[in-house]
Amino acid sequence: xxxxxxxxxxxxxxxxxxxxxxxxxxxxxxxxxxxxxxxxxxxxxxxxxxxxxxxxxxxxxxxxxxxxxxxxxxxxxxxxxxxxxxxxxxxxxxxxxxxxxxxxxxxxxxxxxxxxxxxxxxxxxxxxxxxxxxxxxxxxxxxxxxxxxxxxxxxxxxxxxxxxxxxxxxxxxxxxxxxxxxxxxxxxxxxxxxxxxxxxxxxxxxxxxxxxxxxxxxxxxxxxxxxxxxxxxxxxxxxxxxxxxxxxxxxxxxxxxxxxxxxxxxxxxxxxxxxxxxxxxxxxxxxxxxxxxxxxxxxxxxxxxxxxxxxxxxxxxxxxxxxxxxxxxxxxxxxxxxxxxxxxxxxxxxxxxxx
Numbered sequence: 001x002x003x004x005x006x007x008x009x010x011x012x013x014x015x016x017x018x019x020x021x022x023x024x025x026x027x028x029x030x031x032x033x034x035x036x037x038x039x040x041x042x043x044x045x046x047x048x049x050x051x052x053x054x055x056x057x058x059x060x061x062x063x064x065x066x067x068x069x070x071x072x073x074x075x076x077x078x079x080x081x082x083x084x085x086x087x088x089x090x091x092x093x094x095x096x097x098x099x100x101x102x103x104x105x106x107x108x109x110x111x112x113x114x115x116x117x118x119x120x121x122x123x124x125x126x127x128x129x130x131x132x133x134x135x136x137x138x139x140x141x142x143x144x145x146x147x148x149x150x151x152x153x154x155x156x157x158x159x160x161x162x163x164x165x166x167x168x169x170x171x172x173x174x175x176x177x178x179x180x181x182x183x184x185x186x187x188x189x190x191x192x193x194x195x196x197x198x199x200x201x202x203x204x205x206x207x208x209x210x211x212x213x214x215x216x217x218x219x220x221x222x223x224x225x226x227x228x229x230x231x232x233x234x235x236x237x238x239x240x241x242x243x244x245x246x247x248x249x250x251x252x253x254x255x256x257x258x259x260x261x262x263x264x265x266x267x268x269x270x271x272x273x274x275x276x277x278x279x280x281x282x283x284x285x286x287x288x289x290x291x292x293x294x295x296x297x298x299x300x301x302x303x304x305x306x307x308x309x310x311x312x313x314x315x316x317x318x319x320x321x322x323x324x325x326x327x328x329x330x331x332x333x334x335x336x337x338x339x340x341x342x343x344x345x346x347x348x349x350x351x352x353x354x355x
Contacts, residue, residue: 043314050310053083056105058115062089066247074298081306093220095119095187102126112305116141119187124148136308140301142190150315151335153301155292156342162197169241172267176209177240180232184220184246194245218249225252244270254280274345274353281350288346297339
C-alpha cells in the first residue's frame, strides 16, 4: 500500500505527553509518578523490545468489520516481536460500553491497552487507572480525551480527511445542491473532528451553492444506517449528495441507494473498504470513496504500543520508532502518530486492493 509514510501531524485532536515504563516501575507500584505516566524515566531509543508483551485491542464494537481488520493486523504484528495480542469489546457502540472491558484488562495486567473510543470521556476513569498501574494506553482510529492515553495512532490527518471528503463531493455534484452527512455515533471523536472540518470547508466561497441540511447518526449499526439513509431521502427528496465517514454507514447507504430510484441521482462519498464497496462502484451506485489501509493502522498501533511498553519512546514530540515492515515513524505534536494519506478508490483501481 502507499500509506507507509512517516508523518508528524499538527492538526485536529491533541494528545498529552507521556513517559515510558523503563524506570523499572511495576504494575503494583501504581501510585508512583503522575496519574498519566506511572513513571518518571526518560525513553531509551536503543532499548530492546520486550519479549512476551501482552496487548489488548478494544474496538468500538466487536462485530465491526473494519475494526476486525485493524485488530487482527495488530494481533499478527504482536507475534512478530514475540508478544501476544487479543481483541475484546462490546457488541454495541454505546458511550460507556467499553468501561467494563477496560477494568477487566487492568485486572489481567495487560502491558498495553489499545482503544478506539466510542466516547472521548466515558473511558477516561478506567484508562487513567490503567496508566497509574503502568499499563500503556494507545488510542487508535477514534481518540480519547487527551489526558486519558499516551499516544494516538491517527489513520490520516483529521483536517485532510474532513476537508477532502467535502472537496470530492463538491466536484461530483458541481458545487451545487443540498447535502447530508451520515455519521456513526454522536460522541465518536474521529467522526466529530472530521465533521468539524467538513463544516469549515463548506464555509469557503466555492461552496456557496451547497447547503448541509442534516447530520444523521446510524450508530455504526448496519440496519439503523440503512434506515437513516432512507429517512434522509424522504425528508429531502432533492438531496444531491451524502457523505458517510464511516465504513458501516457508507456500505448501508450504498445498499439502500443501489435498489432505489435515487441510484445515479444522489452522489454518495465517504470512507469505506474496497471489499465492502466494490459491487457498488461497479454497478454505478458509487463513483469514488476513500480510506487508508486498516491493516497498516492495526500493525502500526501494535508496534507503537510495544515501543512504549519497552521504554523506547515516551510519547514526546520528535521521538522516532521502527514499526516493522512500515519503517520508521515520528511522534508528532502531543503524541500523535499519523499513518499517512488516505487512498481514493474508484472503478479504475479498486480491483488492485483486497481488504
